[in-house]
Amino acid sequence: MGYDVDRFVGSINEGLLCCICRDVLEDPLQAPCEHAYCATCIHGWLVHEEICPEDRQPLTQDQLRPIFRYMRNDLNQLRLRCVNRDAGCEEQVSLENLSRHEAGCGYGKVHCPNAHCRVELERRGLESHLLVCEHRTRVCPLGCGLTVLNSEVDSHNCVAELRTELELLRSEMIGRSEDQKHEMKLRLDSQRTHMVHKISEMQQQMDELKRQVEHLQHDVRLLSALERKRGQDMERLELEKKELLEVLKALKEEHELAKANTCRITAL
Numbered sequence: 183m184g185y186d187v188d189r190f191v192g193s194i195n196e197g198l199l200c201c202i203c204r205d206v207l208e209d210p211l212q213a214p215c216e217h218a219y220c221a222t223c224i225h226g227w228l229v230h231e232e233i234c235p236e237d238r239q240p241l242t243q244d245q246l247r248p249i250f251r252y253m254r255n256d257l258n259q260l261r262l263r264c265v266n267r268d269a270g271c272e273e274q275v276s277l278e279n280l281s282r283h284e285a286g287c288g289y290g291k292v293h294c295p296n297a298h299c300r301v302e303l304e305r306r307g308l309e310s311h312l313l314v315c316e317h318r319t320r321v322c323p324l325g326c327g328l329t330v331l332n333s334e335v336d337s338h339n340c341v342a343e344l345r346t347e348l349e350l351l352r353s354e355m356i357g358r359s360e361d362q363k364h365e366m367k368l369r370l371d372s373q374r375t376h377m378v379h380k381i382s383e384m385q386q387q388m389d390e391l392k393r394q395v396e397h398l399q400h401d402v403r404l405l406s407a408l409e410r411k412r413g414q415d416m417e418r419l420e421l422e423k424k425e426l427l428e429v430l431k432a433l434k435e436e437h438e439l440a441k442a443n444t445c446r447i448t449a450l
C-alpha cells in the first residue's frame with residue numbers, strides 16, 4: 183500500500199501514483215510497459231493475474247524492475263506530513279527522510295524499556311517516565327552486584343538474595359549435567375549397537391571365507407589324486423612301449439635271418 187495522498191504538501195505528478203492503490207508509490211517497481219506500482223500492491227495482484235492491471239499487457243514477477251532514476255528523485259523530493267500529525271507533530275519532511283524522522287519522532291508511541299513495565303507513551307515523555315517508573319532498576323548500592331528494583335532497594339537483603347541466586351545456579355547446573363549424562367548414554371548406546379552389528383558382519387565374512395578355503399582344499403586333493411594316477415598310467419605305457427619295441431626288434435632280426443637263408447638257398 184502506498185502513502186496516503188492527503189499527507190502530501192503541494193501537487194503530485196500523476197506518474198508517481200500507484201496504478202493499483204492510487205496512493206503515492208511505496209517501494210516502487212515498474213513493468214516493461216512503464217506502469218509503476220507499490221511492491222506489495224503488484225505482488226498481491228500477480229498472485230492471481232499475469233497482466234498489467236492498467237493496460238492488461240502480459241506481466242510476470244520477474245519482469246518487474248526498479249523505477250527510473252528521475253522518478254525515484256522526484257518521489258524522494260515530495261514533502262509530506264509526519265504520520266503522528268494527529269498526535270501533534272507539525273513536521274513536514276521529504277519522503278527520502280520520512281523513515282528517519284518517524285523512527286525518532288517525539289510523538290511516536292514507544293514502550294517503556296523496563297522489564298515488566300507495560301506503559302506505552304509518546305517518545306518525548308519517555309525520559310521523565312523513566313525517572314519515576316515503578317519498574318526501574320539499579321545496581322545494589324550495598325555492593326552485592328545484583329540489579330534491584332528501585333522500589334525494593336530498602337527491603338533488599340544481599341545475603342538472602344545471593345543465596346537464592348546460588349540455589350538457582352546450582353539447580354541449573356544439576357539439570358545441565360543430567361542432560362549431558364543422558365546425552366552421553368544415548369551416544370554410547372548407539373555406538374554399542376553399531377559395534378555389535380559390525381562384529382556380526384565380520385563373523386559372517388569369516389565364515390564365508392572359511393567355507394571357500396575348505397572348498398579349495400577339497401579341489402586340490404582331487405587334483406593331486408588325478409595327477410598321481412596319470413603318472414602311474416604313463417609309467418605303465420612306457421613299459422609296454424619298451425616291450426613292444428623289443429618284440430619288434432626280435433621280429434626284425436628273425437626276418438633278416440630268414441632273408442639271408444632264402445638268399446643262400448637260392449644261390450645253391
Ligand SMILES: [Zn+2]
Nearest residue numbers: 200203220223
Ligand atoms: Zn499501491
Ligand SMILES: [Zn+2]
Nearest residue numbers: 215217234237
Ligand atoms: Zn501497463
Ligand SMILES: [Zn+2]
Nearest residue numbers: 264271273287
Ligand atoms: Zn513526527
Ligand SMILES: [Zn+2]
Nearest residue numbers: 294299301315
Ligand atoms: Zn516504565
Ligand SMILES: [Zn+2]
Nearest residue numbers: 322324326340
Ligand atoms: Zn545487594
